[in-house]
Amino acid sequence: MGRVAKVSSADVARAAGVSRTTVSYVLNGVANANIPNVTRERVLKTARQMGYRINTLARGLKSGRTALIGVYCRVREDSFHERVVHGIYDICYDEGFNVLIAYLGTTELIEEESLQRMLDYNVAGIIRIVIGSLTDVEIERLGKVQTLHKTSCVLIDDATHADRFDCVISDDIAGSIAAVNHLISIGHRRIGFISAGDMTSTARARREGYYASLRLAGIPEDERLVRGVSYVPSDQLAAIHSLLAMEDRPTALFCPNDAAASIAREVARELKLSVPEELAIVGYGDSDIAYFGGLTSVDQAPEELGRLAVRRILALQDGQERPGKSILGPTRLVLRPSTVGGNFVLTGGAAGMARD
Numbered sequence: 001m002g003r004v005a006k007v008s009s010a011d012v013a014r015a016a017g018v019s020r021t022t023v024s025y026v027l028n029g030v031a032n033a034n035i036p037n038v039t040r041e042r043v044l045k046t047a048r049q050m051g052y053r054i055n056t057l058a059r060g061l062k063s064g065r066t067a068l069i070g071v072y073c074r075v076r077e078d079s080f081h082e083r084v085v086h087g088i089y090d091i092c093y094d095e096g097f098n099v100l101i102a103y104l105g106t107t108e109l110i111e112e113e114s115l116q117r118m119l120d121y122n123v124a125g126i127i128r129i130v131i132g133s134l135t136d137v138e139i140e141r142l143g144k145v146q147t148l149h150k151t152s153c154v155l156i157d158d159a160t161h162a163d164r165f166d167c168v169i170s171d172d173i174a175g176s177i178a179a180v181n182h183l184i185s186i187g188h189r190r191i192g193f194i195s196a197g198d199m200t201s202t203a204r205a206r207r208e209g210y211y212a213s214l215r216l217a218g219i220p221e222d223e224r225l226v227r228g229v230s231y232v233p234s235d236q237l238a239a240i241h242s243l244l245a246m247e248d249r250p251t252a253l254f255c256p257n258d259a260a261a262s263i264a265r266e267v268a269r270e271l272k273l274s275v276p277e278e279l280a281i282v283g284y285g286d287s288d289i290a291y292f293g294g295l296t297s298v299d300q301a302p303e304e305l306g307r308l309a310v311r312r313i314l315a316l317q318d319g320q321e322r323p324g325k326s327i328l329g330p331t332r333l334v335l336r337p338s339t340v341g342g343n344f345v346l347t348g349g350a351a352g353m354a355r356d
Contacts, residue, residue, distance in 0.1 A: 007052040016046040023047075027096060044094050069310055070118040071101045073129040079287045080302050084129055084156060087306025095314065097124065108137060115141060119149055125313030126151060127306075130158035132231070133199050139164070152316040154309045159201040162326045166316070168308045170300035172202050175331030176209025176254070177216070179282045179298050182333055183252045184217045186340065188280060190225065192243040192250030194236055194260050197229040206256050206284065225250055228260075236260040240267050244279075251279065252339075258283035258290040258297055265293065265338065281338040294337040305329045 013023045018039060025033040026043040046052075069092055071085065085101070092099050100121060102114040118126060126145060128134075134142075139161060142153045152166070159167040183191050193210045196203035207226070214221055224246070228239035236255070240263055243250055255261040261283025265275055273279045283290050286299035308327050 007050045012047050012052050016043050066122045067097045068100050068123045070123040070126040074104045083302035084306040087303030091307040091310040126153045127309045129156045154312050159326045167326045168305050171328040171331050172205035173209040175298040176206045177213045178333040180213035188252040190250045191252045192225045194239050194255045195228040196231045196256040240264050254282050258285045258287045261295045262289050276339050296336045296339040299332045301330050
């Protein structure tokens with residue numbers, strides 16, 4: 001039996017009806033190539049159908065970087081984290097990259113070693129899924145990765161340090177406005193907000209969106225309706241109890257995550273408050289907690305955050321762009337029985353709704 005001929009980039013170019021240069025730009029993730037999305041997708045689809053494989057070793061020798069993207073995160077049983085990683089894998093597959101995941105340990109030594117092993121593989125860039133906040137030690141460590149090792153770092157889900165690192169975050173202001181606007185549209189005026197404090201950019205943005213929505217509707221701000229200082233469940237529980245113990249308690253609660261929304265629903269059950277008739281509840285994150293618990297929630301499109309982070313690393317590879325850029329990912333409001341009957345999706349604050 002003869003050997004099957006290896007598919008070349010020229011073969012892909014002929015089949016896709018484009019030039020070899022276009023194929024090279026698309027398959028090597030060249031930034032600023034001005035390739036239309038429809039053309040890019042056609043090239044990628046054609047390459048997959050023909051069984052074309054990028055010579056990642058040759059590309060690594062040419063660029064000085066391996067075809068690896070490092071993902072640096074903590075071990076969490078969290079659907080948000082899983083969906084982000086799924087998005088990272090999705091775009092890396094299309095671009096001919098592999099993913100190297102390092103889970104942070106419990107000691108500084110283990111965390112330092114995990115990061116160093118990534119650098120030993122000469123990764124093209126490192127993605128840090130924050131979900132919370134970075135310690136001063138880690139900020140310094142990632143800073144050295146960029147300055148000493150010349151390896152790009154992109155943070156997902158926190159823009160507190162956007163002056164030093166590229167950040168990919170959900171448009172939490174828009175997401176929060178959509179959530180509160182929905183509560184206002186179904187008749188609520190006393191809307192409580194469970195704050196997560198000021199430690200993360202996500203917490204600050206969600207609070208800002210809450211206040212912005214009230215102002216847009218001409219509803220006076222009432223600081224008594226804002227309670228809570230962190231994402232810690234015990235703090236959120238105390239804040240919810242405090243709000244619902246008020247004589248003129250709120251008729252709706254906007255929570256900073258789905259865990260808090262789930263807690264609010266349980267407290268409402270203890271107090272014999274019917275949901276949503278006596279207390280409407282909105283969460284944030286559209287996690288499994290929201291899906292299975294019938295909670296209206298803001299979906300942060302985690303898969304797209306992962307894709308955006310990979311694209312940013314690829315754009316930084318050629319050295320034409322400087323780090324320190326914040327990129328916003330889309331959000332959408334998913335309506336469920338905690339505020340309305342049935343399951344719907346409300347995107348971008350639009351009036352129309354579609355079945356989820």
